[in-house]
Amino acid sequence: MYARGYPSCVQIRKWGRRSAGERNRAARWPVALLVVVAVGAVTAALTGAAKPVSGLEFLQSGHWVVNLALGQAVHVDGASKKPDGQVPLPHVDQGSQVVQSPTSGYVVGSADVTEFDKSTLSVERTSPLPSDGERPLAVEVAGGPYLVYAGSGQVVRLGSEPKILSAGRGLGSPVTTDDATLWMHRAETGAICSWARGADELSCPATAPAGHAGGLTVNGGKPVFVDATEGTMSTVEATGMGVQKPLGLRLPPTARVAPADVAGKIAVLDPDTDRLHLVSAGSNPVTVVLPAGEYSSPSVTGTSVVLLDRGNNVLRTYGGDGRERKTTPIPVEKGEPRLSRGEDARVYVDGAEGKHVVVVDGDGSITPVPVQGKGELPPQPTPVQPPPATVATPDRQPPVRQEPAPPVTPSRQPQKQVPPPAPPPPPPPIPATPPGMPGNLAVRIAAPASDATVTWTAAPANGAPVTGYVVTWVREDGSRPGSATVPGLSHVIAGIWSGRDVAFTVTVAAVNSAGRGTPASVRTAATAQPTITLSRGGSASKECGEPNCAWMRMVFEGFEPGATLDVMPHSSHPGYSNPGHRLRADSAGNANLQAFYYHGVGHTVWVTAGGVTSNRLTWTAG
Template sequence: MKPRGIGRGRAPMALTALTVVGAVALALTGAAKPQGGADFQQSGHWVYNAVLGGVFHLDGATGAIDARAEVPEAEAGSPVVQGSTGGYVIGRSRIIEFGKSTLRVERSTPAPSAEAPVTLEVPGGPYVIYRESGKIVWLGGETATVSADGKLGDPVATADGTVWLHRPDNGAVCKLVKGALRLDCPASTPKGQTGALTVVADRPVFVNTATDTVHAIGEAGLGEGVPVGADLPPSARLASTDVDGRIAVLDGAAKRMLLVDIGGPNRTGPPAKPAVVSLPPGDYTDVESSGQTVVVVNKATNAVLTFDRAGKPLRETTMPPGGTRVSRGEDARVYVDSADGGHVVAVDHDGRVTPVPISGDKITSSNQPQPPPAEPTLTGGPGPTTGAGPTTGPRIQPPPKLPPPPRSTTVRPVQPTSAKPPVAPASPPGVPTSVRASSGDRQLTVDWGAAAANGAPVSAYLVTWTSSAGGSSKRVGGGTRSTVLTGLANGTAYTVTVVAENRAGRGPGGQATASPVAPKPQRSIQLSRGTPELYKDDCTHLPDSAKMRVTLRGFAPNTSVKVIPYSSNPRYSNEGRTVRTDANGTHSFEAFHYCQVGRQVWVVADGVKSNTITWERR
């Protein structure tokens, strides 16, 4: 592959290709020292809450929400990544940048592709990778896009900020060094063989699922393979980095996870057999590592499962209904976001799990705008000091003491007043009650009950819907109790959230989950007169004698159906014919000779009656 790029990249990082099993094991499990640099590690995690319309910063160490930025133009379900000075909301149509210090939107640029991307937070990054279109967007400085000239697999990154990518079509293994805008492709995998990249001991490796081997990646190409000791399916998913020296391999179809031990520098025998972890029934596509802990998500139950390096279960944490997104922050923690951004589960390096609901009323940071303090009165000239402070200059003048009020010798009774008690200030509305979502063809009908006004009339309801296929939102009037969401994907589960608004803000949301369904086609049978044809001794005159033409529509696809003809002549009898519908549930054929002029005929199949026709002489 001939790489393309923008600008001038740095010199390629030197790597050594290892060709013997022992050397491969040493390379993959030896201690790695990240290169030094001026980058500071970006800690915590940003998430976009579609219901509240803002991005929130989660302190991964404490679980506290310590900052919020308003991003009104963001799309529901958008992931958020951060760099050294800014954060980026990655929408399907636009990438919106906000300042981490100003907490304001700085710019908005069109997204290079409408597909759902993979994001990486690494030193010098972040990066957004569009695998289908083969585009890598660098957001570490001025936004730039690098083309890989083909589809990409899941990317990985090492601690120095180098991004590694694999092109499954031609096998090229490429890297993008921190700050570079040009791909360098030092290795290649065998064409036609499946596999994926991961990182072990901060070195990139390729796991070949066709040969069930692990290969170190060096400047001289792909190193000799180390057997993994298990049969890996082509659909296997890998954590982006090792789990204390082991490779976490998710086999979602078999409901199992393998922890592959490829050996170490002090091991004399062959690598140990992989630890095999049986997973509960469910739907598994996501696996990630925080360094010491494996994180797996059961999408069927929205459960976040954690395991140690030996496969021992640690904890199961259930998230609210709806889709989930798994990512690994630059702080090496694993973050699992709910689709609407209303909930995050943070998994620390040591396996500690912190579930955090994202709410606008829990901001704890002084980074948020605060009312200015009252200004003290300043007077010039020298004054008393404390400690080692200056002896001249402005000083704070305490307010003058007021004399006590004069004593009164006349006691006056308190007169009653007609003043009304103070009105309590308004607060955001309550939760909309009885939220329901009814399925239709590519649409959902959402109904809800009124939310408590809490001191101010409800001015609007914000309806947000999210799913694995994307999402959006709409605002309706405060008196509205129903709305229709159109343009949805049939068979996809959508989480719908309804939030009430008044002049004091937005309240909590009520939720419902439903899937649009395509309507079943209406079954019908059309009967008409078919080709004239004589039949034995019963129908010997043309054109009175002819076949019946029968057309079935809307029946179950690829299904056998028995069709029986009937006549107004009580002596008529026919055992019928069994036919098979096509993939669209239709079938047309000619059968059932008939010649009784003036009589009525019809057919019945699976309880469905056709139209009735009168047999005429022609």
């Protein structure tokens, strides 16, 4: 039974049936006006004087789930824990899920997404997805949802103007900050990228160590990277990674991080040992030994950590102090349940067939809700029959009781045949967008050359062919900057390396007809590559008895400290031979040698040692 004065779900939907223009105007109402209306509604409810408010759009909160048997998307109100609306769907498949924006719901299937209007509860369009059979991670955030394809690296922003970008293959679990920005981490390269609400491209302000295990979370409203390899956490700043802070424990590469903190502590699951760690910088971690199970990644709601044990079909919640709050079996359905975090900050667990939803509130309380489509309506009052009328006859016969006439059923008038509505036009194709990020960016320097060879793999085209790649570079001291546009997947930068320990940054971005895409960057510190520098030494005319005879002078740098080197001289003259010379590098890996007199003017000479070839020197007179 609904309390007196509150609108029913049917009324809410009726008031919501307005044009898109009206809905947009309502969405732009000042917050103060909405507060006044809300206060007025509460007052009217308490006094019993509530009336429908025309023009105010009641937006549905809570969670949507696909009931496969009914072929419907059913809405479960998070506060009342009851189904209160449903949308018949043209088709559903196993594993479909629903995400919502303020005005629309999106049923995400294996290959397409079906959009329905939350005011009219009617399907509007179905559009293809760049799925390739991969199921995305769906993220609800203020203003509209995202779909993240972790394997392919494609990211879809749903809404009135859908958009697809690429963040590179192999993404970890995404997180969102309070400003509706989506954050993603790519373990292979370490790149940490964000997609701000309303932005048309990704920004990659920071890079974690490449190949390090771990994941992103949000702590104190800021994105944080938990490095499981190093056992540290670092805030992601606009200028790069913040200071690494120790967690106080070592984590396995399989560690899974909750998407947000609980009372300042970050929940990290160790699935290998069935342990939950609650960590924060500057304090000792709290470790909870869990019952043996098969746990999905942890989530959070309010002040509680939520863990789903898929193996035992059990849901557990814990406080920020590590104390268990609730443990509840969840209804068993064919297939694996799905845990998701709603925009209302509650956590929802959907049954695989959509017959049940388990709602987890901020305090860790758990409520299973059966999903049967239409919610309960208030009981209707039973019609009251009037008492039988007493009628006197003209000849004053005894009164005769006249039974009431049976109710009259209105005759059905033949209805005018209305042609079925025309099918909606096909959705417009998703427009081409700038390419995604090139993959596997690498730089190779072959000593003793000063050139750097840059290689990468093709960037996602995003709807239009890639026409080229823009390569830019600059040394750490700002010198020798340059750029080039190339059609292929490699480029040689001449003269970028001038010696040992010279750092420089190379950036590569793909280009198509929609513009320049998200760049990939790599910072390379040229290591101490072994080198041999050959030059003409002092006169050796007394030793060889020939004019123009001199020693070869060799400088060895960057070899292993104390390495034994067999030095062999070479000449372009076919008759030249020499047994060579053995020497030992010093503690810094360096050595100097003057040996191998030579006199053949016009010949080319060089030396080799330890697999390294020197520069080639043309012998000149005197």
